[in-house]
Amino acid sequence: MATAEKELLQRRLAGQREHVLGILDGLSDEQLRRPVLPSGWHCLGLLQHLALSDEHYWFRCVVGGEPLDYFPSEPNGDWIVDPGRPASDVLEQYRDEIAHADAIIAATDLEAPPAYTDPQWAQWGMSFPDLRTIMLHVLVETSVHAGHLDAVRELIDGRQWIVL
Amino acid sequence: MTDDHQLRHFLDAQRASVLAILDGLDESALRTPVVPSGWTPLGLLEHLGGAERHWFQHVATGTADPAPWPPDPSEDPDGPFTTNRPTAAVFDFYRKQCARSNTVLDEMPLSTPPRGRHNQPMDEPVTDLRWIVLHMIEETARHAGHLDLARELLDGRTGLGPR
Numbered sequence: 001m002a003t004a005e006k007e008l009l010q011r012r013l014a015g016q017r018e019h020v021l022g023i024l025d026g027l028s029d030e031q032l033r034r035p036v037l038p039s040g041w042h043c044l045g046l047l048q049h050l051a052l053s054d055e056h057y058w059f060r061c062v063v064g065g066e067p068l069d070y071f072p073s074e075p076n077g078d079w080i081v082d083p084g085r086p087a088s089d090v091l092e093q094y095r096d097e098i099a100h101a102d103a104i105i106a107a108t109d110l111e112a113p114p115a116y117t118d119p120q121w122a123q124w125g126m127s128f129p130d131l132r133t134i135m136l137h138v139l140v141e142t143s144v145h146a147g148h149l150d151a152v153r154e155l156i157d158g159r160q161w162i163v164l
Numbered sequence: 165m166t167d168d169h170q171l172r173h174f175l176d177a178q179r180a181s182v183l184a185i186l187d188g189l190d191e192s193a194l195r196t197p198v199v200p201s202g203w204t205p206l207g208l209l210e211h212l213g214g215a216e217r218h219w220f221q222h223v224a225t226g227t228a229d230p231a232p233w234p235p236d237p238s239e240d241p242d243g244p245f246t247t248n249r250p251t252a253a254v255f256d257f258y259r260k261q262c263a264r265s266n267t268v269l270d271e272m273p274l275s276t277p278p279r280g281r282h283n284q285p286m287d288e289p290v291t292d293l294r295w296i297v298l299h300m301i302e303e304t305a306r307h308a309g310h311l312d313l314a315r316e317l318l319d320g321r322t323g324l325g326p327r
Contacts, residue, residue, distance in 0.1 A: 004291075005167070011288065012298050037316050125326075132167060136174050136301070140327065143302045147309020154199040 006110050009135045010102070016142040017098055020050065021091070023149045023161055029087045036155050043152060044090050045079035046145055051094040052078040054141050058134050059101035063108055065115030105135065168274050171297045172266075178304035179262050181325025182212060183255075185311040189318060194251060197244070198314045205314050206254055207245035208307055213258035215303055218282075219296045220265035224272065226279030229264065232257055269297070 024032065024043055032044040052071060060066040072078060081090060110132040121127060128134050150161050186194070186205055194206040221228035233249065247254055274294040282290055290296065308325065316322050 005294065008291075008295065008298065012302060015287065016302065037313065038320055039316060039322055133170055136170065139298075140174060140178065140301060140305045143305035144309040144312070144327065147306040147311075148313055149309075150306070151199050151310050151313035154201060158200050160201050 002106075003110065005132075006105075009110075009132070009139070010105060013135060013139050013142065016139060016146055019146045019161070020047070020142060020149060021094070023146065023153050024091075026159075027153070027156065031156050032087045033081070033083075034156065036152050041079055042081075043149060044081045044087055046148065047094050048081055048090050049078045050142065050145060051090070051097040054138050055094070055097035055101045058138050059104045060097075062114045062116050062118065062128065063112075063131055063134060064104045068116075101138075105131070110135075168269075171274070171294070171301070172269060175297055175301050175304070177326045178301055178308055181308045181327050182209065182304060182311060183258075184325035185308060185315050187324070188321075189315070191251060193318045195246075196318060197246070198317045202244035202246065203310075204244075204246050205311060205318075206251060207247045208311060208314075209258050210247045210249065210254045211245040212304060212307055213254070213261040215300065216258075216261035216265045219300055220261075220268045223278050223280045223282050223290060224268055224276070224293055224296055232260075265300075269293070 024047070027043065033042050035042050056070065057068075061068050072080065074080065108131050110130060112131050114128060114130070114134065117128075126137075128137065153159050153161070186209060189205060195204050197204050217228055217231075232253070236248070272293055274292065274297065276293045278290050278292070278296070290299075305327075308327070312322065312324070315324065
């Protein structure tokens with residue numbers, strides 16, 4: 001199931017995930033929970049969003065056919081982190097979802113159609129006919145959010161990351 | 165849908181997002197740095213135009229059309245992305261470079277090895293045009309994320325662009 005094209009997509013996705021984790025490295029629990037922008041999200045919420053709405057949803061549910069009942073029921077619940085939950089727990093959850101996703105990707109052909117087709121996609125004006133499109137979508141999502149974190153990290157403590 | 169149509173669709177969506185995020189910002193906002201490192205939205209757009217030209221012309225084909233302006237000796241190549249050029253000229257530059265990139269994609273299969281070279285060390289070898297398209301999807305998406313933040317800090321608008 002491994003092809004040069006798939007390996008390239010896997011490496012690029014791994015690179016953006018590492019950037020997400022790298023740009024957060026060294027932030028304190030308070031900094032990870034600090035809302036920096038008017039819209040009020042914080043780094044830990046974004047990380048949980050990536051774990052639940054990107055890695056888990058796209059790979060475990062859409063590609064792998066697992067149930068959708070894992071998702072928090074409250075509006076934007078994927079961005080809401082219980083104040084008592086340690087930051088390390090959310091970081092661990094993201095790494096764990098990545099490991100699940102990688103196992104599913106390894107066992108699936110790029111041309112394989114998804115196990116689950118979400119009626120929401122049509123409302124978004126998008127279609128995801130195969131694993132390739134889904135990997136590209138998660139690559140883009142992770143890259144955009146890595147860009148958000150680059151800028152937020154600078155606003156929190158001035159640390160800059162090498163710009164592409 | 166073939167693989168090469170899918171890749172182009174994703175690249176076009178990122179470019180459209182960049183332009184949608186900038187749409188409606190006035191002259192002053194476009195030239196306002198929002199984070200300490202000092203890049204500006206317009207400077208970032210010029211950088212993205214330069215990235216299209218570099219990757220799809222210099223690296224992919226080994227040659228590039230003349231730049232629309234001569235090198236400015238006062239520019240610090242290691243400094244933040246800013247620009248003194250007129251706004252309309254920078255937008256025009258970006259759109260033209262994207263169109264030029266698309267002609268390269270029309271003419272060369274994704275499996276074509278690069279005819280030129282990237283000027284800095286990369287974390288992995290640039291194998292072919294497919295690699296370059298993926299890189300530009302990531303680079304444009306990352307910078308769209310930077311611009312999202314800039315836009316929210318400048319006038320509160322969020323969630324712009326197709327993506």
